[in-house]
Amino acid sequence: MATCKARYLLISVVIFSSSCFKEYKGKINIDGSSSVYPLTEAVAEEFREVEPDVRVTVGVSGTGGGFKKFLRGETDISDASRPISKNELASSKQNGISFIEIPVCYDGMAIVVSPKNDFVKDITVAELKTMWSAESQGKITSWKQVRSSWPDVPLNLYGAGTSSGTYDYFTEAINGKAKSSRGDYTASEDDNVLVQGVSSDKNGLGYFGLAYYSENKSKLKLVPVKVTNNAPAIFPTEETVQNGSYQPLSRPEFIYVNAATVNRSEMRKFIKFYLEQAATLSKEVGYVALPNEVYRLSYKRFLNSKTGSVFADKSIVGVNLLELLSAD
Structure with a gap:
């Protein structure tokens, strides 16, 4: 009896497998x-x-x-x-x-903060370098150190992991050398992890591909970038990315x-x-x-x-x- 049951189960498994696993x-x-x-x-x-x-x-x-x-x-x-x-x-x-x-x-790399952040209206390339350069590790720890008008609150950074192409591009564009970056930040190759981190941290700032901002607009605040102090602040949009005005993060x-x-x-x-x-x-x-x-x-x-x-x-x-x- 046990043998018959075993055979029945085996036949059932074979029939189930053949019907559920498609041959491509x-x-x-x-x-x-x-x-x-x-x-x-x-x-x-x-x-x-x-x-x-x-x-x-x-x-x-x-x-x-x-x-x-x-x-x-x-x-x-x-x-x-x-x-x-x-x-x-x-x-x-x-x-x-x-x-x-x-x-x-094309991708315009998004610079984002939490919607709870009420003091960041724009950011310059030089300020991003101040935040992210290798020399800033352990030294630039407050928003006020980046721009004097910003409050003296902790600067919490979120960015791509070191095996990410986004990491390579961002470090070359902002710091002048690929893979040159401070290491004391929350890193992930999964951009959804970064989205969650920045969105829940009012003192956080992060970067990732524009698609992940587009999917999470209600959770994030997009920050326009100025090439120099006197330049206009540019948001990454279809027009600014394609015509090259969103630089250097296109x-x-x-x-x-x-x-x-x-x-x-x-x-x-x-x-x-x-x-x-x-x-x-x-x-x-x-x-x-x-x-x-x-x-x-x-x-x-x-x-x-x-x-x-x-x-x-x-x-x-x-x-x-x-x-x-x-x-x-």
Whole structure:
């Protein structure tokens, strides 16, 4: 009797498994930047509707963590909020991983405080450097030390973790050198953690991708940035990010495609779909679309299997994508 029951349970499990686990005709594995994630996941959701037989998974481990997986051949696409670094380029050559670099949107990095903060109306690039430079660690601990008219209350900082592309870009744009930053702040590769931290801390200030501010406007106060003391305070908007007036915190974001996957039919369909939908979906998730010509040139690079990075030995701060891609 026990044996019959065991056989019945086994048969039931087999039937259940075969009905619940779908066989896919193609799979695409994506990981990387938390900043690029909202756009890539939005594209993946739309793509699943038109290509239900292709399984697309999108993970978040930060730009640096994503590149580590990508350069070990564990993923097909790596989301990145900065260009591939020199060390990562060396790893790609050592591991025999060729890639195609594709910009997908612009992002205006958001500087945010809690809605309970009633004294910050704007902030300068120099003041951000005072807050975030490596030399400020353990020394700049009060808002009043940054601007004399601000109150003498604790300065609590929230920012990207060290494996994040957002961290690399912010430190280069504000401190003048990538990865140069104070370390005594609340760090996370998960921007939702930073949102929660800043929103509940009236003495906090943080930075992350604009999409995460757009999703949490009721919880956060956006701070406009002044390049110099006498310059106008600029908010990150579609117009100011695309025309370059929100500086130096406007940046392009990318996907990197393993060149070995280019001839897979599901990959060709996905990249074509991604670049066709990126402009519309960028706006929906809170980012800024690239010029149509940039999407066209990027798709041409993909079809021609144009490998390598156009940013080798170039700074990304204030970059003109159209000029770079047209000259490549």
